[in-house]
Amino acid sequence: MPQSSPRFSTGSSSESRAARLLFSLKTKEKTSTSDLLGLVQCVDEFTRALVEGEALDLLTELELPQTLRLETLRRLSQGARPTPTPGELVRVERGSWNVEVLLPTAALVFILKQYIHPTVQQAWNESRLRERLVEFMREKAFGGARRKLEEKAIQAPRHGTVEVVAVEERASPSQSETVLEVRLEQRNIMAVRSSDPQLIDEFLRKLRGEEPFDR
Numbered sequence: 001m002p003q004s005s006p007r008f009s010t011g012s013s014s015e016s017r018a019a020r021l022l023f024s025l026k027t028k029e030k031t032s033t034s035d036l037l038g039l040v041q042c043v044d045e046f047t048r049a050l051v052e053g054e055a056l057d058l059l060t061e062l063e064l065p066q067t068l069r070l071e072t073l074r075r076l077s078q079g080a081r082p083t084p085t086p087g088e089l090v091r092v093e094r095g096s097w098n099v100e101v102l103l104p105t106a107a108l109v110f111i112l113k114q115y116i117h118p119t120v121q122q123a124w125n126e127s128r129l130r131e132r133l134v135e136f137m138r139e140k141a142f143g144g145a146r147r148k149l150e151e152k153a154i155q156a157p158r159h160g161t162v163e164v165v166a167v168e169e170r171a172s173p174s175q176s177e178t179v180l181e182v183r184l185e186q187r188n189i190m191a192v193r194s195s196d197p198q199l200i201d202e203f204l205r206k207l208r209g210e211e212p213f214d215r
Helices: 033-061 066-078 106-115 118-123 127-140 145-155 197-207
Strands: 018-026 088-093 097-104 162-170 177-186
Touching: 018 033, 033 066, 033 097, 033 106, 033 127, 033 145, 033 162, 033 177, 097 106, 145 162, 145 177
Parallel strands: 018 177
Antiparallel strands: 018 097, 088 097, 162 177
8 A cells, every 4th residue: 555645744833933024126217027027036036045945954953864964955956846936925015016925834844745855754753853843843943044045145136137135134023933024126127117917917926826937
């Protein structure tokens, strides 16, 4: 009989940590198609970078052999990444564009279930691993989120015609939630108005993962 897939249960969502990412594009000129696509690309890449980095931290926390961690890293870097981005699109505001994405710890579970090494899946029923998983989700997840996003900004600051200029931590209404703002600015301006309904619809579809965009 085929083995059932492992369960990555962490308890209720109220017991787990989360990260709230605020992407703000301040515009001095009319917003272009390239500006909006660059913002979409930034949201996608920074969100994935944070989730994948936290997933690897979790593997380290579980004290798995280095060979298994390296194999998972290889799968993350070489595998076809799933869509949509593993997070909840909370809010999109026009004008000076603001995009808010909520990343629960369930996003880490999503990544692990996609890429984790089969040996780890087979061992997941061990109580020691379950206890460490729950501890990480409740107390440690996203603790180094700002550093990870700052590193991503250094590696890839430019996205089309917009550029990341700052990553800042904001006050959070909850101790279990980390709030970070990624600020972007226009660099090149093209004559396409953001009031174009077709452009707005395309932008929202890409953010929701309903259609792909060119990387």
